[in-house]
Amino acid sequence: MxxxxxxxxxxxxxxxxxxxxxxxxxxxxxxxxxxxxxxxxSLVTLVRDEKALDxxxxxxxxxxxxxxxxxxxxxxxxxxxxxxxxxLFKPTDTIGLVATSHLNPTHPEVxxxxxxxxxxxxxxRGRIRDAQGGIENARACTALLALPALKAHWLVGLxxxxxxxxxxSGRPSHYHDQNNVNLGEIWTLPxxxxxxxxxxxxxxxxxxDKGPQPDPRYLWDYKGLMAGTDPVAVETIALHIIMEKxxxxxxxxxxxxxxxxxxxxxxxxxxxxxxxxxxxKVQRSGWEKDGLV
Numbered sequence: 001m002x003x004x005x006x007x008x009x010x011x012x013x014x015x016x017x018x019x020x021x022x023x024x025x026x027x028x029x030x031x032x033x034x035x036x037x038x039x040x041x042s043l044v045t046l047v048r049d050e051k052a053l054d055x056x057x058x059x060x061x062x063x064x065x066x067x068x069x070x071x072x073x074x075x076x077x078x079x080x081x082x083x084x085x086x087x088l089f090k091p092t093d094t095i096g097l098v099a100t101s102h103l104n105p106t107h108p109e110v111x112x113x114x115x116x117x118x119x120x121x122x123x124x125r126g127r128i129r130d131a132q133g134g135i136e137n138a139r140a141c142t143a144l145l146a147l148p149a150l151k152a153h154w155l156v157g158l159x160x161x162x163x164x165x166x167x168x169s170g171r172p173s174h175y176h177d178q179n180n181v182n183l184g185e186i187w188t189l190p191x192x193x194x195x196x197x198x199x200x201x202x203x204x205x206x207x208x209d210k211g212p213q214p215d216p217r218y219l220w221d222y223k224g225l226m227a228g229t230d231p232v233a234v235e236t237i238a239l240h241i242i243m244e245k246x247x248x249x250x251x252x253x254x255x256x257x258x259x260x261x262x263x264x265x266x267x268x269x270x271x272x273x274x275x276x277x278x279x280x281k282v283q284r285s286g287w288e289k290d291g292l293v
Contacts, residue, residue, distance in 0.1 A: 096131025232273030
């Protein structure tokens with residue numbers, strides 16, 4: 001079963017910072033005021049399968065593979081996985097896989113499934129490399145594929161899409177606490193800008209608080225993959241899922257600390273994509289229980 005729908009920006013602001021707090025907080029940190037603009041629409045796909053993880057939280061590789069195939073075809077509109085991957089990457093590309101590698105990392109099964117699908121699509125294995133780390137890793141690639149894990153983070157609020165490139169900056173601590181507002185600038189570095197062809201979020205077993213350390217109280221089996229070509233739109237939906245899970249645990253709004261100011265700023269200051277919920281189309285497929293979006 002699949003469903004496509006949008007979520008209002010009012011809902012997003014209410015769940016994250018509060019309408020009365022968001023605008024002044026961003027303005028005080030150097031984020032320009034929201035200006036009128038032409039509406040746009042970004043697609044985020046969310047594919048879930050109840051059997052993706054077993055009772056011990058281990059990944060079923062076969063089911064994961066089918067989820068990945070469906071995700072990439074829905075994301076691109078292509079009819080086969082091979083055509084889908086080749087609509088984003090060329091055999092002549094040097095592709096950098098940028099996975100979360102430290103504390104509650106991207107499942108290795110997800111990284112390997114992506115690598116294998118790229119090879120099956122005709123990308124030479126030698127042109128696919130692990131790119132997490134210093135800026136030299138991004139410089140060596142003509143294309144990047146962001147593979148973050150869905151998680152909260154005690155130093156930046158949300159440790160998913162935007163933070164995934166923090167090591168490219170060479171100064172991760174520069175973006176901690178309220179300075180997370182500028183995480184988007186890393187995506188504008190000359191060796192990074194314009195190279196990200198796909199953002200694929202490992203949402204199999206997210207972490208909604210105390211990240212990146214994997215506190216079992218805040219881990220849960222969501223059993224999903226989420227993807228898009230607009231990193232800000234994907235981050236916006238990631239944040240919505242985290243906030244809805246936190247609300248469900250507490251029975252009331254439970255703000256992240258520090259607030260993830262980077263999400264709105266990536267849109268309004270760095271122009272990397274849209275954080276406006278009315279401009280995001282969420283296409284869901286598969287398991288619906290506790291979807292949170």
